[in-house]
Amino acid sequence: MKIVRVEAIPFSIPYLKPLKFASGEVHAAEHVLVRVHTDDGIVGVAEAPPRPFTYGETQQGIVAVIENVFAAQIVGLTLLQREVAHQRMRRTIGNPTAKSAIDMAIWDALGQTLGQSVSNLLGGYTDRMRVSHMLGFEEPQKMVAEAERMRSTYGITTFKVKVGRHPVSLDTAVVRALREHFGAEAELYVDGNRGWSPAESAAAMREMADLALLFAEELCPADDVLGRRWLVAQTTVPSIADESATTPAEVTREILGGSATAVSIKTARTGFTVSQRVHHLAEGLGIEAVIGNQIDGQLGTACAVTFAAAYQLTSRRAGELSNFLDMSDDLLAEPLQIRDGHLRVPSGPGLGVAIDPDKLARYRTDGRA
Template sequence: MKITRIETIPFAIDYTKPLRFASGEVRTAAHILVRVHSEDGVIGTAEAPPRPFTYGETQQSIAAVIGTVFTPGIVGLSCLDRETIHAVLNRTVGNPTAKSAIDMAVWDVIGQSLRVPVTRLLGGYTDRMRVSHMLGFTDPAQAVTEAERMRDVHGITTFKVKVGRNPIHIDIAVCRALRDQLGDAVDLYIDGNRGWTASESLRALRAMDDLDLTFAEELCPADDVLGRRWLAERSPIPLVADESVTRPGEVTRELLGGAAHAISIKTARTGFTDSQRVLFACEGLGVEVIMGNQIDGQVGTVCSAAFGSAFQSTSRRAGELSNFLDMTDDLLAEPLTIRDGMLPIRQSVGLGVEIDPEKLTRYRQDRSD
């Protein structure tokens, strides 16, 4: 399982509509396909989604740090030397999605080499995940229409609603319309992407107190230390930390500092190895977790679902696994399907990722025509 090469391929696939939220908007999945090659001819695959407005990464920076910083220290190591690989990655600060894609591709090599699905290597708890769908900034009528379509076509009954706009009554109106039109048969929670102050957040939560929201995620800025603690002490529902917990140490800081009650785990930023560390810390403290979404394509969704299904704690609640449905196309030879609100977990060896070569040729950005 010795690593011989790490390949980075930039690709871009448009979304059918922009996903808008408080910290930015995404119109195109301009991601990096990461491939770890082993001496046995096995190739592990993962996806790195740049989010410059969240982590400061771009397509160019991910390819550069992998090619010039990480690869020289990793090539020649065995994929089983995971702690040594992480020691190399962790000598460099930041770059969470670049590090995570390498980590997950390494796990894919191990799974393929051992002829075992990665989800079983991780824990193997269940063979399916219940799905939550993210609703971006829009007006009440359009939000209801999209949610009804996801419910009627795919059976999805859990929705995360992007909030954080000013004036706050716009977001309140969207949430109220969803509850009024969809009834009590759906679960709703909100995500502010750091768009409100602590006082605005509390005002909004009080105004929506009758809507039976499940969670509220990252309503105010990650560095608003006292404001976040003040809000957590007063919030009528659990607060989920997301962008503020990009590393296991930050999870500890947010929880012990009293700024959050639950944690969003995203394999796109903590891979499989650090996601395990985050999960086990949360389990030890009795803290709930949610499987989040980095607006992943189908490759990233396969990774998130493989991890989420591996453990009882991560599969307890619906995972954010459906936003690839808003893409005009994808790279997988066998596309993912969501039925009855569930995403089946692939039981092929490794991650079960097979890239369609024609689609990769069509969407890759590093070739000259």
């Protein structure tokens, strides 16, 4: 069970259409495949999706920090020394996605070695998750049409609506159009990606007060602590901390400080090890935890559903598990399938997935075989 090699392989897969939101837009999945090899011949895998406009990581930076810093810290450890790996990587500031991918690849290798699914090793609460679909910026009619396609094709009835544009009325009109189209059948919540000021956010929430929103996520700047605290006091809709709560310490600060009332867990950002800590903290604080999405591909989505299904708290709400549908292709040998609004945890040991070597050869961008 000893780790003998860590790989970071950049790849690029175009999106069928760009995903647009307040902090940027994405035209291709320029991600990194991380592989952890053991002396037993086991290979654990995970996906690192960089979001430079949110966390400051780039594809090239993730490859460099893994190859030049983290690999040397990890090689020689056993798969059971996850805490040692975590503490060694913590000495390097930032780089959450690179660290998380290594962590999840180690868990995958451990599950394969033990012949157990990672979801069962983590908690094994359920074998599937309800799915929420993220709707990026578009005109109201187009966003309603996309949501209807998701309902009719995949059975999805929970939608996370990207907001944060100016004027505010652009987005409130979209949410109203969605509610009028779906009635009470759909669950709707909004995500501002820090695009509005606290005053704009409060005005928008008043305008949408009759739309039965499930949550409001990161409407105003993550570092505006007083503004966020003021905003929470203005609305009865639960406020999800996302970019403002990327570590257990930040979750504690946001919740106890009154700047949020729920938290988003993204395995792409906190792996399995730190996501466990955020989950346990949320459970102890008595707050809701939703499974977020860093515009993951299918491998990243497999990681997210693996964690989400392991616990009662994270499986209570629909998880953001469908953005891979916007990609033109993927790396998995057996694609994930969303049916009747649910995504099952892949069966089999570890993450239960395998990389298609031909697809990896087609989409990798480092020129290596």
